[in-house]
Amino acid sequence: MDTETITLPKTEYNQLKQQAMAYRRFTARFFDSLIKDSVKNVVDDFRATNLYGKNFLRDLEVGLSDSSYFQNYENKAAKVKVRKISHRTPA
Numbered sequence: 001m002d003t004e005t006i007t008l009p010k011t012e013y014n015q016l017k018q019q020a021m022a023y024r025r026f027t028a029r030f031f032d033s034l035i036k037d038s039v040k041n042v043v044d045d046f047r048a049t050n051l052y053g054k055n056f057l058r059d060l061e062v063g064l065s066d067s068s069y070f071q072n073y074e075n076k077a078a079k080v081k082v083r084k085i086s087h088r089t090p091a
Contacts, residue, residue: 039064 008016037045043061046052052060064070 039070 039061042064043057046060047057
């Protein structure tokens, strides 16, 4: 990778640095909050909508269980369900 030198006024540098830090904090919180349910709770939420067949639900459970994300982070899942997915019937 080639390196180039860029000159910025200090005020612009500080503003960019603050924006970068804010972005890092936001993304850290956002991704921490993505998965709070266990695989079982996610599958139960899908099942509760009555929109998905047994084969899909089984595939979903296997896929989530095998995913690297759940393997690495499911132990951080909340002990209680944090969100309820509801199905709205069209009017």
